[in-house]
Amino acid sequence: MRVLGVVVEYNPFHFGHLHHLREAIDLVKPDYVIAVMSGNFCQRGEPAIINKFARAEIALRMGIDVVFELPTVYAVQDAGGFALGSVGVLHKTNVVTDIVFGSESGDLCFLQKVARLLTYQTPEFQRSFKMHLKMGYSYPNARKYALMDVLSSEVEKLSKSNDILGIEYIKSLIHYGSKIEPHVIRRVGADDNDETLRGKFSSASAIRKAIREGKFEESMEAIPPVTFEILNREFNAGRGPVFWKDLSFVIPTFRKMSRSDFQKIYSFNEGLDLRFYEASRTTGDLQQFVEFVKAKRFTYSRIRRAILHAFFGFEKEMVEESNKNGPQYLRLLGFTNRGREILKEIKKKATIPIVSTPSLVENVIEDALKRTKEGKRNFQINPELFRWQLQKDLLASDIYTFMYPDKSQAVAGMDFREPVFIEH
Amino acid sequence: MRVLGVVVEYNPFHFGHLHHLREAIDLVKPDYVIAVMSGNFCQRGEPAIINKFARAEIALRMGIDVVFELPTVYAVQDAGGFALGSVGVLHKTNVVTDIVFGSESGDLCFLQKVARLLTYQTPEFQRSFKMHLKMGYSYPNARKYALMDVLSSEVEKLSKSNDILGIEYIKSLIHYGSKIEPHVIRRVGADDNDETLRGKFSSASAIRKAIREGKFEESMEAIPPVTFEILNREFNAGRGPVFWKDLSFVIPTFRKMSRSDFQKIYSFNEGLDLRFYEASRTTGDLQQFVEFVKAKRFTYSRIRRAILHAFFGFEKEMVEESNKNGPQYLRLLGFTNRGREILKEIKKKATIPIVSTPSLVENVIEDALKRTKEGKRNFQINPELFRWQLQKDLLASDIYTFMYPDKSQAVAGMDFREPVFIEH
Structure with missing residues (x-):
């Protein structure tokens, strides 16, 4: 049995995502596809344009069988933390056999080489890295230039965001000692940060920008009808679009x-x-705030993420614990008929518990602790970390709904509902 | 030497205020007039329409000689706490000889009788008060009905907000053992809560409402040219008008x-x-929030004030300490040429220190502690309470400026400036 795992944000789901998903399926020919998806806040440090349940629904209708939420503490970290969380979720299901991610270079061997270099850092690399940090470069850039020193050639491959993330995925696989097999597929279409609509293969940023500027219709070409339908439904209900500027509180x-x-x-x-x-x-003014903070070593994304870290109260120790131990639960956002089958397997095999609705969480923890004690199949949770991660997910949702355009819809407790189920 | 003390909010200063001030001066014929004024937040639990320095400037140009700020912890309490703070400031200057306040009944003897009754509560009164609270009445109403039981007649006088506040002023004078002589003058013109413009004697609520509805010009009849000038200056600079609804953060x-x-x-x-x-x-939505909380025993003002208590972090113990010990400093917002003379007297005689600018506050505390030890003239501060009260004033200002319409003007640290000085 082959189970494909993908890491997604789907903010919102567009034709580039669909293309990527189909290519991945062609490559792996899996029996099931599991996605781990950012929740209400994404890796750029921004709220998603519509909420996680609506985005999960689109994913399920577009070919994903099961959607788990990437706990917020990972979703709004840099590439390293994001990868530790998302690979952690896939690995801890204990059923995923293959992971496919986009790559500008398309060169898995090279990415693996870099990942190993970064994991088992040579003194030569460390020296160069520190030197570049001292020179005022941001973390990603200092790392890039240090790798340039060590690898000498092929380095232009390292300036692309998907390759950087890919390296982190591989590092995370090493971190967990995972047997999941990584694959890369070449990215097509628009660059992630390209904000211009470019027909069918426009970036999610460009689509969000069109929506922000009141030109939602113009982005129709770039999104499947399902995305269009759900976005419209959410916007009409006053639950979106949610924009970063609404975070000025x-x-x-x-x-x-x-x-x-x-x-x-x-x-x-x-x-x-x-x-x-x-x-x-x-x-x-939030934009002025960010400009004031901006410096060579602080990228815009890092500043936006730090805003969330501070507002959500992501204390250093708990984030570091999270990165060390990985996710403590599989938060189920939705599943299809087919997904139900693989969920049964996950329930048997996973090394962390499934959380379907947080209202039952104390039972889940009790049961998980019993299984942790029994020590079967490396089943293991840390109850303090479990509660902390989940509380931060609930808080993130409560802050997210406050940003709904219709304030009478801005109700807290979004998470206390059943996961999305799609019959097909 | 007679020094008149008045308790004001001037939100904004209008002809009713001017009339009241002139009547008070006619009555007392003081050498100096000192006002204690709410800072950036007022007793209704709302931010003031323009900031405290601008309002102090108007007051000084309209006949007040010295303006002290009522520390925020008192300014946003119910009538009892508001009175303890404002009478505390006037009393602790140790120069104020007379206090004049408005009253619907105009019957000082009656107010004093009630104040004494409330201070030295008879068991009969206590029983009735508790019974009415149990029946679900709000504090002010339960108190009113208990007094009805005890006083039997004259009770309709107790339903008016100025009389209720007047009783609290007298109670506070008793609390501090103050020798300040109270006087009442009959209120003329609009009721405080009357939101309709009524020509020259319109209420501050009506003026604020006109501004809120974009009809500032229509309120011109009710405010002196100085108020109009300063309001315009502040509005044009993007520092106002500040409205309660902007607190939804x-x-x-x-x-x-x-x-x-x-x-x-x-x-x-x-x-x-x-x-x-x-x-x-x-x-x-903040209005919906308040409606959700609203109940018979929670008045709108109490709810609005509680919003500020929670956001500012007014812990129970520190507020109770504040009410017990009174204000810990005289925060100088502004003064005139004449005011400078009486300020010299205050500097000699006051039982708490003057704070002109918070940047020098550690010196002020050190000096005050020395004088506390010497024990002259009952000089006494509690440094912990002093710092707490002042920090809350600074915080209130920093939250207030965030609500400025022009977010680039929304700079913190408003308090670290010189007091307003008016040459006249």
């Missing part, structure tokens, strides 16, 4: 925080605490 | 709070914690 809360409050939060190093402290006191 | 923060977090906050009793917890999870 973080600023008054930041004004209540001292520098040392910021220092307790993950990703607040290299002086980011001082910049946040000062920026929050300098403007009430 | 509190909701995502409330979604981060548990019931027990709310229970630690002042004024969260009688089940208000549960209502806040649930309301914050039910809507993203």
Whole structure:
């Protein structure tokens, strides 16, 4: 039995995603496809355009059998943390056999070589990395230039976001000692950050930008009818579109925080605490806030993610624990008829419990602790970490719904519902 | 030497205020007039329409000699706490000889009788008060009906907001053992809560409503040219008008709070914690939030104030300490040429220190502690309470500026400037 795992955000699902999914299926010829998907906040540090259940529904109708949520603590981390979480979910199902991800270079061997180099860092690499950090380069760039020194050639492959992420996926597979087989497929169509609509293969950024500018119809060419239908349904219900600029309510809360409050939060190093402290006191506009914080070593994505870390209260220790131990549960957002079959397998084989609805979570933890004690199949959870990760997912949803355009729809507790089920 | 003290909000200063001020001056014939004024948030639990320095400037140009800020912890409490703070400031200057306040009944003897009754509560009164609370009446109403039982006649005088506040002023004078002589003058013109413009004597609520509805010009008749000039200046600079609805950013923060977090906050009793917890999870709209919380025993003002208590972090213990010990400093917002003379007297005689700019506050505290030890003239501060009260004032300002219409003007640190000085 082959089970394909994919890591997605589907923000929103477009023809590029569909193309990628079909290619992956052609390559692996799986019996089942499992997606691990960002929840209500994405890796760019932004809220998703529509909520996670609506996005899961699209995914299920477009060919995914089971959708698990990537816990928020991973979804809004840099490539390294994002990969540890998403590969962790797929690995801990204990049924996924293959993972396919996009790559600009399409060169798996090269990515594996780099991943090994980064995992088993040579002193030569470390020296160069530190030197470039000192020169003021951002983390990704310092790493890139250090690799340039060590690898000398082929380095232009390392400037592309999918390749960088691919390396992190492979590193995560090494981290978990996973037997999942990685595959790459070449990316087609628009660059992730290309904000211009380019017909059928437009980027998700371009589609979101069109929606932001009130030109939703113009993006129709780039999205399947199912996406169009669900987006429309959500927009008409007042539950979207949700935009990053609606997060400006973080600023008054930041004004209540001292520098040392910021220092307790993950990703607040290299002086980011001082910049946040000062920026929050300098403007009430979120874009101006980000521009104030911006520096060579702080990319826009990192700043946007740090905003979420601080508002959600992602303390350093718990994020580091999360990265070390991986996800503590498989949060089920939805499944199809076919998905139900593989879910039965997962229930038997997974090394962490499935959470279908958080209202039953104390039973799930109790049961999981019993199984942890029995020690079968490496089943293992840390109940404190489990609760923390799940509470942060619930909080993220409650903050997310506050941003709904129709404030009477902005109800908390979105998570306490049944997963989406699609009969097909 | 006679020094008149008045308690004001001037939100904004209108002809009713001017009339009241002139009558008070006619009555007392003071050498100096000192006002204690709410800062950036007022007793109705709302942000002021323009900031405290701009409002202080108007007051100084309209006949006040010195303006002190009522510390926020008192400014956003019910009548009892508001009076303890404002009378505390006037009393602790140790120069104020007379206090004049408006009254619907105009019957000082009656108000004093009630104040004494409430201070030295008879068992008869206590029984009736508790019974009415149990029946579901709000605090002010339960108190009113208990007094009805005890006083039997004259009770209709107790339904008016100025009389209720007047009783609290007298209670506060008793609390501090103050020798300040109280006087009342009959209120003329509009009721405080009358939101309809009524020519020259319109209420501040009506003026704010006109501004909210974009009909600022229509309120011109009700405000002196100085108020019009300063309001215009502030509005044109993007620093106003500031409206209550702009406070909706509190909701995502409330979604981060548990019931027990709310229970630690002042004024969260009688089940208000549960209502806040649930309301914050039910809507993203502030007005809907308030309607959800509303109950017979929770007035709108109380709910609005509780929103500020929770967001500012007014813990029960510190508010109770504040009410017991009174204000810890005289926060100088502005003064005139004449005011400078009486400020010299205050500097010599006051029992708490003057704070001109918070940047020097550690020196002020050190000096004050020295004088506390020397024990001259009852000089006394509690440094912990001093810092807490002042920090909450600074925080309130930083939250206030975030609500400026022009977000690039929404800079924090408003307090770190010199007091307003008016040469006249």
